[in-house]
Amino acid sequence: MSEHNGNDxxxxxxCTIPLRFPFIESASRKVLDALNINIKDLPFGxxxxxxxxxxxxxxxxxxxxxxxxxxxxEENLDILTLCNGCYETLKVANFELQNNKELRNRINKTLxxxxxxxxxxxxxxxxxxxxxxxxxxxxxxxTRPLVNYRFATHYGCHLLRPSGILQIDNPEHPVILDELVxxxxxxxxxxxxxxxxxxxxxxxxxxxxxxxxxxxKMVEVNETKADAMVVxxxxxxxxxxxxxxxxxxxxxxxxxxxxxxxxxxxxxxxxAFALNYNMSVEFKQHHIKLPFQ
Amino acid sequence: MSEHLKNxxxxxxxxxxxxxxxSICAGGCPVFRNNPxxxxxxxxxxxxxxxxxxxxASSYFWNCSFCLTCTQRCPQGVDLAxxxxxxxxxxxxxxxxxxxxxxxxxxxxxxxxxxxxxxxxLNRRKRLNLPEMQYPDLTEIQKIMDISGFNDLLKLNxxxxxxxxxx
Numbered sequence: 414m415s416e417h418n419g420n421d422x423x424x425x426x427x428c429t430i431p432l433r434f435p436f437i438e439s440a441s442r443k444v445l446d447a448l449n450i451n452i453k454d455l456p457f458g459x460x461x462x463x464x465x466x467x468x469x470x471x472x473x474x475x476x477x478x479x480x481x482x483x484x485x486x487e488e489n490l491d492i493l494t495l496c497n498g499c500y501e502t503l504k505v506a507n508f509e510l511q512n513n514k515e516l517r518n519r520i521n522k523t524l525x526x527x528x529x530x531x532x533x534x535x536x537x538x539x540x541x542x543x544x545x546x547x548x549x550x551x552x553x554x555x556t557r558p559l560v561n562y563r564f565a566t567h568y569g570c571h572l573l574r575p576s577g578i579l580q581i582d583n584p585e586h587p588v589i590l591d592e593l594v595x596x597x598x599x600x601x602x603x604x605x606x607x608x609x610x611x612x613x614x615x616x617x618x619x620x621x622x623x624x625x626x627x628x629x630k631m632v633e634v635n636e637t638k639a640d641a642m643v644v645x646x647x648x649x650x651x652x653x654x655x656x657x658x659x660x661x662x663x664x665x666x667x668x669x670x671x672x673x674x675x676x677x678x679x680x681x682x683x684x685a686f687a688l689n690y691n692m693s694v695e696f697k698q699h700h701i702k703l704p705f706q
Numbered sequence: 707m708s709e710h711l712k713n714x715x716x717x718x719x720x721x722x723x724x725x726x727x728x729s730i731c732a733g734g735c736p737v738f739r740n741n742p743x744x745x746x747x748x749x750x751x752x753x754x755x756x757x758x759x760x761x762x763a764s765s766y767f768w769n770c771s772f773c774l775t776c777t778q779r780c781p782q783g784v785d786l787a788x789x790x791x792x793x794x795x796x797x798x799x800x801x802x803x804x805x806x807x808x809x810x811x812x813x814x815x816x817x818x819x820x821x822x823x824x825x826x827x828l829n830r831r832k833r834l835n836l837p838e839m840q841y842p843d844l845t846e847i848q849k850i851m852d853i854s855g856f857n858d859l860l861k862l863n864x865x866x867x868x869x870x871x872x873x
Contacts, residue, residue, distance in 0.1 A: 570772075616806070618769060619769045
């Protein structure tokens, strides 16, 4: 008997993955298929963004999140997210609506207008959590081990915090992503500032500080001479991949081998590669060339 | 002051009241390290002392990247990240939304998503043999935004933007 719970999910792609980094979607669909995890695509809207939308109007943020939760409830399926932002929003909204009756009544008053009712009967899970429960299974399935590669892991804020609600790992010393890389026979490198934010929330408001926050982490990762940085969130992916070009342009600082940049990779891409899937189309859509390309 | 605004303010004060100014929030804040003008400890101090107007006028709280490190680490359990969300909500009601955030809200209202679809991306999806994009029921999403008051706030902030009044 395996220790995981639940094999059927509503796949929550969010906005950034399907419309900006479709290779993350492609890799994720491959690995979910390989692990016999059943997914159903539903016409979800934006999660919505835990930073921007919540900052603009908290009740709308909750109502739109509740609408998405309702769509999955109608199918009686737990939600599987690929993005930390979607995970934060849907898990926190689900928690608040389950535990605050007054809030639930207020939101349901709006949802009634479209014949919907939030009931609080499903769970929200991140793909990293679901994969981690299958770590043993994964390591047995690997046919192209990543023995010679060293990776710097970046978990991202909204996978871990607030840990009381998200309950995924220790927020100060997370290990699940490292263990998932080890399952592929890859090595992970220790580095300072592993837990700091990618600064994406600030990108459109305070550009210079956002770049400084990228630099803080990239300088540390650069010193480890890691072959690539592994992420679990498309927003972190964008911030570190395109961010390195912006730092190069605006600050004149270069990272990676020959200053070509440190490759950024989403975990399911690594997993799909280790499971011997042909990943050439996916990897070609990256702006910084991956070491095993 | 409207009942709703008062509720937000009360909530903010409720969150803040147990802070003893230890500064662990500022110590872990990735923004403060690089831009000391945004000091979460000072913001919460002013809120406790009733100087919310002063805080709202400064608008530094908009520089929070919502990483939740402060909320996670506060020994008093002050949910600082959400306290700043309350301040941002108040600021939006005055039409002071930063352009970057407002642009995202406009896209959300028009598409139900925060990313626009481009031909390039659809081609990339095709090359990856991905299924057709499933778009959400926009009528339903816009209806929620109309009922909740989101659309009115969008109009208010867009008007302010067009008349280029200072924040």
